[in-house]
Amino acid sequence: xxxxxxxxxxxxxxxxxxxxxxxxxxxxxxxxxxxxxxxxxxxxxxxxxxxxxxxxxxxxxxxxxxxxxxxxxxxxxxxxxxxxxxxxxxxxxxxxxxxxxxxxxxxxxxxxxxxxxxxxxxxxxxxxxxxxxxxxxxxxxxxxxxxxxxxxxxxxxxxxxxxxxxxxxxxxxxxxxxxxxxxxxxxxxxxxxxxxxxxxxxxxxxxxxxxxxxxxxxxxxxxxxxxxxxxxxxxxxxxxxxxxxxxxxxxxxxxxxxxxxxxxxxxxxxxxxxxxxxxxxxxxxxxxxxxxxxxxxxxxxxxxxxxxxxxxxxxxxxxxxxxxxxxxxxxxxxxxxxxxxxxxxxxxxxxxxxxxxxxxxxxxxxxxxxxxxxxxxxxxxxxxxxxxxxxxxxxxxxxxxxxxxxxxxxxxxxxxxxx
Amino acid sequence: xxxxxxxxxxxxxxxxxxxxxxxxxxxxxxxxxxxxxxxxxxxxxxxxxxxxxxxxxxxxxxxxxxxxxxxxxxxxxxxxxxxxxxxxxxxxxxxxxxxxxxxxxxxxxxxxxxxxxxxxxxxxxxxxxxxxxxxxxxxxxxxxxxxxxxxxxxxxxxxxxxxxxxxxx
Numbered sequence: 231x232x233x234x235x236x237x238x239x240x241x242x243x244x245x246x247x248x249x250x251x252x253x254x255x256x257x258x259x260x261x262x263x264x265x266x267x268x269x270x271x272x273x274x275x276x277x278x279x280x281x282x283x284x285x286x287x288x289x290x291x292x293x294x295x296x297x298x299x300x301x302x303x304x305x306x307x308x309x310x311x312x313x314x315x316x317x318x319x320x321x322x323x324x325x326x327x328x329x330x331x332x333x334x335x336x337x338x339x340x341x342x343x344x345x346x347x348x349x350x351x352x353x354x355x356x357x358x359x360x361x362x363x364x365x366x367x368x369x370x371x372x373x374x375x376x377x378x379x380x381x382x383x384x385x386x387x388x389x390x391x392x393x394x395x396x397x398x399x400x401x402x403x404x405x406x407x408x409x410x411x412x413x414x415x416x417x418x419x420x421x422x423x424x425x426x427x428x429x430x431x432x433x434x435x436x437x438x439x440x441x442x443x444x445x446x447x448x449x450x451x452x453x454x455x456x457x458x459x460x461x462x463x464x465x466x467x468x469x470x471x472x473x474x475x476x477x478x479x480x481x482x483x484x485x486x487x488x489x490x491x492x493x494x495x496x497x498x499x500x501x502x503x504x505x506x507x508x509x510x511x512x513x514x515x516x517x518x519x520x521x522x523x524x525x526x527x528x529x530x531x532x533x534x535x536x537x538x539x540x541x542x543x544x545x546x547x548x549x550x551x552x553x554x555x556x557x558x559x560x561x562x563x564x565x566x567x568x569x570x571x572x573x574x575x576x577x578x579x580x581x582x583x584x585x586x587x588x589x590x591x592x593x594x595x596x597x598x599x600x601x602x603x604x605x606x607x608x609x610x611x612x613x614x615x616x617x618x619x620x621x622x623x624x625x626x627x628x629x630x631x632x633x634x635x636x637x638x639x640x641x642x643x644x645x646x647x648x649x
Numbered sequence: 650x651x652x653x654x655x656x657x658x659x660x661x662x663x664x665x666x667x668x669x670x671x672x673x674x675x676x677x678x679x680x681x682x683x684x685x686x687x688x689x690x691x692x693x694x695x696x697x698x699x700x701x702x703x704x705x706x707x708x709x710x711x712x713x714x715x716x717x718x719x720x721x722x723x724x725x726x727x728x729x730x731x732x733x734x735x736x737x738x739x740x741x742x743x744x745x746x747x748x749x750x751x752x753x754x755x756x757x758x759x760x761x762x763x764x765x766x767x768x769x770x771x772x773x774x775x776x777x778x779x780x781x782x783x784x785x786x787x788x789x790x791x792x793x794x795x796x797x798x799x800x801x802x803x804x805x806x807x808x809x810x811x812x813x814x815x816x817x818x
Binding site for chain 2: 254267270274276277278297299347348349362363364365366367368370371374375379381383413415416445446447500502589590591608610611612613617
């Protein structure tokens with residue numbers, strides 16, 4: 231019997247010729263990513279670690295430090311990097327949301343295993359990497375021993391074909407998938423088919439990142455030429471991509487024709503089976519805040535489309551439009567291309583790169599009963615601030631169009647033939 | 650560690666049977682940097698106010714589908730510190746399950762568990778055999794036991810105890 235991409239990667243890393251759903255395997259981990267939140271005065275520090283060259287520290291959730299506690303944690307992170315000789319240290323100024331920094335710098339490579347405490351670590355699956363979130367204690371174990379266990383689970387395959395229309399983005403495709411397949415806990419997601427190569431790396435990263443919201447274990451894309459070309463431009467480290475076998479076994483296969491996708495929105499509180507095309511949202515939903523940001527959608531493509539939509543227009547009265555780039559590099563490029571100036575002219579706030587408002591941390595927290603449309607990762611009750619706030623989710627285009635309209639709206643008329 | 654006892658839980662049932670109960674409800678972001686006592690007060694504080702005062706050592710949580718969805722925050726540690734001796738849910742979120750193992754809170758998936766017990770029933774859960782008994786109703790079901798490899802981590806008292814024993818901490 232053939233293997234899926236994830237099964238192959240787990241087999242290689244555990245010294246097995248093959249693995250099957252149900253197996254528990256102990257694997258060598260290639261990349262260990264630590265974020266600011268794991269460092270605090272009360273956090274336990276190891277006496278020794280297995281291999282400092284496999285560890286990267288990326289400050290992202292609360293930077294620059296909004297509280298004294300955060301500042302202290304980050305001081306401890308700097309000490310840790312010095313003490314253990316961690317060279318891949320992304321301090322304030324080189325920072326960004328860890329998943330974006332990982333992809334930009336080629337820290338996640340095809341065929342590898344990566345771990346990080348953040349639940350959206352599956353983002354690196356966009357580059358054919360088996361990656362998932364782990365608790366802080368398990369991360370400590372992996373730093374110390376270099377290894378951890380995985381239970382092999384069944385895989386659900388999404389076969390993509392066609393080319394998406396210009397008003398559709400990775401987020402819309404994901405929200406459509408979430409309506410189709412619902413929650414996928416205890417299963418891997420694998421993307422394949424000719425439609426994959428039509429998707430930008432940013433769209434693929436959105437899809438991989440958002441798979442966390444379906445509670446999937448691992449999400450993997452094939453490493454096509456576009457992935458390999460990008461990685462070769464940023465790293466010399468060798469890698470071996472894992473392709474799925476023709477006779478790999480899937481617990482379900484969904485066909486998705488990208489040409490038939492439409493802008494989608496998720497209603498508040500959860501995503502699986504809670505999404506619909508924006509055009510079919512019958513009630514009028516006025517908004518207090520519109521947010522473009524996060525590891526899923528604070529990318530250059532998001533800032534580009536947001537700027538394109540608001541260009542020459544004004545944010546609706548009473549609406550706060552907050553844009554948080556996914557990395558310092560994205561921000562710099564968005565400044566260079568004029569996106570930031572366009573957003574500011576329209577009345578948006580463009581912040582420093584951070585996880586910020588997405589996790590209700592800082593720079594855009596919601597008050598009681600407020601309504602937000604966001605292109606970030608998660609719409610749980612209380613996620614972005616007060617538990618009575620209502621969080622709708624859509625693409626960055628839908629968010630920007632809604633910021634102009636003052637209520638949730640289909641971005642299609644705002645995109646028109648602008649480019 | 651009292652290993653035999655750890656892997657057979659017996660206690661009162663608390664029903665948290667709604668699907669997709671998330672970690673934000675068990676450990677809100679606002680308590681991340683707070684002392685343990687305050688973190689413990691926050692468990693299900695908005696979802697089920699007052700529960701932390703009623704839960705007793707040995708109690709068992711019964712959950713719905715995808716129990717513990719959400720982030721990697723160590724919510725299972727808080728449940729354990731509150732005295733919860735076991736989790737049995739229709740299905741358990743993968744990340745949450747890992748944290749249950751890591752913090753030595755025994756956990757099992759069991760389709761149909763929601764209809765097998767009611768709140769307040771006494772149940773016994775054997776993680777070695779996969780047998781779950783409802784002592785109040787004199788009924789039993791069997792599911793796949795907890796894999797031996799993972800039971801060994803729980804018997805060791807969780808990852809921290811193991812790392813200490815191996816001289817890493």
